[in-house]
Amino acid sequence: MTPSLRHLRVFLAVLDRRSITAAARACHVSQPAASQAMARLEAEAGMALIHHGRDGSGPTEAGALFGRRVRRALGRLDLSLAGVAPRLVLTATRAQLQALIAVRDAQNFTRAAQRLGLAQPTVHRAVSQLESEAARPLFLRSGKRMEPTRAAQLLADAARLCFSELEQASAELADLAGREAGQIVIGAMPLSRSSVLPRVVADYRAKRPRIPLRIMDGPYDDLLSGLRRGEIDLLIGALRQPVPVPDVVQERLFTDDLVLVARPGHPLVTGRPDVAALARFPWIVPRADTPARAQFDHALDRLGGAAVTRPAMIECGSAVLMRELLTLSDHIGCISRLQASAEIALGALARLDVALPDTARAIGVTTRADWLPTAAQAQFMDSLRRLAAVPRPGA
Structure with missing residues (x-):
């Protein structure tokens, strides 16, 4: 389902007022237009969302489920729209917000248009319409790049979350109908x-x-x-x-915790090596910007590593690359116990008898x-x- 935001607002008004006529008045549209919006939504959903009868227009089970998601989606979006300009709550369209997200991500109208499968003037016009309604620029040109303002960043994030919630709404309706979606x-x-x-x-x-x-x-x-x-x-x-x-x-x-591993037959596999023995071999360790690396450095200091020359190190975030390097050389690897468990069970790697203190995570x-x-x-x-x-x- 890709319903228009205006149709979704009419739907919520119908749920709140239990009447299409009252919802039309609240949304400042004609009664036929409100009825057409509901018919379009139900056609996209493939099921009734409200009860159609003289006793009112209360939600069906599907309508209640859909309504909960739509309220969450529009509640998040409207707060951001109002923060840019209150008028946008009434005027912003799905197409305009999709263009905003694409330009924010690509920082270029041409690339944004390619991502959306649209002509570049169409995307430019959609963003220009948003800026006109907001009475403020949403992007600032910096060379060939379009730099989003903070307002554009926040609105694009809110719109993406809104659309994600609406996708989940469609998935829930499909699940209710016995179909797989999402x-x-x-x-x-x-x-x-x-x-x-x-x-x-x-x-x-x-x-x-x-x-x-x-x-x-x-x-x-x-x-x-x-x-x-x-x-x-x-x-x-x-x-x-x-x-x-x-x-x-x-x-x-x-x-989980960290362990030291090496190839089967490595000189340190037998016995209980101390930190001086470990320092005689090159190492493969986690990247410097990870919690695992911080734990490794701390554990090595606890073992007395500050008193010896640190071994040569390869920083690596790939368990596959580490495994291949270890099997081809006498490197020692520092890795999560669970990451190494399958390789150890298969005999591809061996764990060294060295406890690394304070590495539980x-x-x-x-x-x-x-x-x-x-x-x-x-x-x-x-x-x-x-x-x-x-x-x-x-x-």
Whole structure:
């Protein structure tokens, strides 16, 4: 469903006033126009959203479900629209806001038009109409780039969250009708990609074989930004302490720690090497901007690493690259116990008998504080919570 914002406002007015005629008056449109808006919405939904009869126009089960999502979507959007210019609450259209998001992301009208599959003048006109209604510029030209103002940034974020909520509304209606719709977008940090996520996805696929899953990786800050903008539904991986921003919540699923690994047959695999022995070999360690690296540095100091020359280090965020380097050389790797568990169980890597103090860390899921999952998303969360507690072989 891609309903117009005006039709959605009429729908909410019908729910509030239990009458299409009263809703038309409240929205300053004619009664035929309000009836046409409701007919269009119900046609897109493929089901009745209100009861059509002399006793009023109360919501059906589908209408109540849809109405809850629409209120959340428009409530978030209208607050931002009013912050730019109160008039935009009445005049801004879906097409204009989609153009705003595209230009904000691309910082160029031509690239924004390409992303939307529209002509460049069409996108330029849509943004110009928003600026005209707002009586202020939303972008400032800087060379060939269009720099969004703070107002444009906030409005684009609110619009994206609104559209994400409306997509979830459509998915819930489809689920109610026995159809699969929508998707789940997962931000996956390294540990989850190699340990937790494969089992959860396999389990979920057996229950919901037709729901598209999109798994995104990247730096934590990028994934967190995507989550907050509504592009990502949930993040799985190491939790941050304290919580990085107030509009997200973290749920701990289990605890992991760091271990040292090497190839089978490495000179340090047998016995209990001290830090001086470890320092004679090159290392592969987490990147400097990660919690795991901070824990590793702290643990090495606790073991007496400050008293010896630090070993040569390769910073690496890829478990696959680390594994290949370890099998080809005498490097020592520092990695999550769970990430290494499958390789250790298969005999591809061996764990060194060295305890790294104070490296326990909480692993879990991060979501928006106001996130309301669909039935399909809630089922994925159930699989995640259940399987995250099951230990893997070799862990």
